[in-house]
Amino acid sequence: MSATKTDTAKYVYGVIPGSGASPPPGPGIDDAPVAVIPHGGVAALASDVSGDFLEAGREELLRHSRVLEETMEHSVVLPMRFGVVLPDEETVHQRLLGPYGEELEAQLEAMKGKVEITIKGIYDEAAILREVIAEDRSIAKLREAIQGKPEEATYYQRIELGELIAAALEEKRAAAAPPVIDRLAGLAVDVRVGEPVHERMAVNASFLVERSRLEEFDRVVDQIGAEQAGRIQLKYTGPLPPHSFVELGIGG
Amino acid sequence: MATAMQQQPYRGGSGYVARSSSSGLYDVLELILDKGLVIDVFVRVSLIGIEILTIDARIVIASVDTYLRFAEAVNRLDLMSTETQGLPELMDGITEGGASSKTKGVLQGAKQALFGDEDEEGDEGDEEGEEGSRTKRRTSSTTAKRRRSSSSSSGSSQRRSKSS
Numbered sequence: 292m293s294a295t296k297t298d299t300a301k302y303v304y305g306v307i308p309g310s311g312a313s314p315p316p317g318p319g320i321d322d323a324p325v326a327v328i329p330h331g332g333v334a335a336l337a338s339d340v341s342g343d344f345l346e347a348g349r350e351e352l353l354r355h356s357r358v359l360e361e362t363m364e365h366s367v368v369l370p371m372r373f374g375v376v377l378p379d380e381e382t383v384h385q386r387l388l389g390p391y392g393e394e395l396e397a398q399l400e401a402m403k404g405k406v407e408i409t410i411k412g413i414y415d416e417a418a419i420l421r422e423v424i425a426e427d428r429s430i431a432k433l434r435e436a437i438q439g440k441p442e443e444a445t446y447y448q449r450i451e452l453g454e455l456i457a458a459a460l461e462e463k464r465a466a467a468a469p470p471v472i473d474r475l476a477g478l479a480v481d482v483r484v485g486e487p488v489h490e491r492m493a494v495n496a497s498f499l500v501e502r503s504r505l506e507e508f509d510r511v512v513d514q515i516g517a518e519q520a521g522r523i524q525l526k527y528t529g530p531l532p533p534h535s536f537v538e539l540g541i542g543g
Numbered sequence: 544m545a546t547a548m549q550q551q552p553y554r555g556g557s558g559y560v561a562r563s564s565s566s567g568l569y570d571v572l573e574l575i576l577d578k579g580l581v582i583d584v585f586v587r588v589s590l591i592g593i594e595i596l597t598i599d600a601r602i603v604i605a606s607v608d609t610y611l612r613f614a615e616a617v618n619r620l621d622l623m624s625t626e627t628q629g630l631p632e633l634m635d636g637i638t639e640g641g642a643s644s645k646t647k648g649v650l651q652g653a654k655q656a657l658f659g660d661e662d663e664e665g666d667e668g669d670e671e672g673e674e675g676s677r678t679k680r681r682t683s684s685t686t687a688k689r690r691r692s693s694s695s696s697s698g699s700s701q702r703r704s705k706s707s
Binding site: 352355369371373386407409416421424434438451452453454457490513517520525526531534537538 | 560561562563570571572573574575576578579581582605607609610611612613614615620
């Protein structure tokens, strides 16, 4: 749209407090320096990109992530989603910092001292399939019926078998996730539970955690990991800027 | 480069949890693309095949393909042994250290679309691939164990960029 008519545009990484704001040391997308665009109590972190932007690949995604990561070392930061480009600095004021200023300020205040941690858990395939076979007669029987027969002869039975397994996993997931999430949520300020994005995903959740409680949080994650060893592999990512916990309402 | 991770005093002792910081792109792809502040008025950068990635992943979980893979896996399963066979990995790195195969999955397909075409190497050692995702534990022994593709800066991306 019209946002890309000029020679350069502003790629926005995130929003930080307006007072004492300093840009992160490292370069942004296309090696352009990241600058602070202050506006009252808030400021945007932005760099110049070509007006007809933008080869969005690995490098750009990494830079976006790096800029935010560097920033969060010394400041609270509200991350933008990847790919927000405004035509010029003026528009950053007019469409982001101006109309949403108070809201952003309030969210900055709310996010101070907090980080996002994502926890994902994947069932070990062999372990979970063994469980499913042991617990469900119909799955075990269907498996036996199919075994040793040629694939072509058992196409629909195999689909049926797979569907039963998927349903059984869904049931297990529904039972397994809440206790894990509840334990961690007790140590977090907020939690967002995501959809499974993997066939064997048992847990997918983001937690907003006070930095001061991170150590405690980490210990519990490790405890859960040890309890589930061999059954659910936990993956811990963070600390991250609070991607899952920021949102803009309907501003100006 | 100093990172936020280094502020953490406790880096886990159990060895059961795979950790990474945001430097591992694969770990934060979902977040960067799907979460965070956005101003609707302004068009975001178009990423071919990427925006729909999370939705697709959900749909694919309930697909004939998935069912057939489950059936295959359960048929292969030797109930007596502890050998594990892999299903496609959708979330890279999650089963780090596990025995899962790396056949093509949904997210991986999308990632190939994303990383396959232009894969110029970064100038700051962006070597994270699916497993190399810079596992930043303090205890480097476990880190080393987890990294299947370690620090050669192009190993994992080359694997990926066989694209098409």
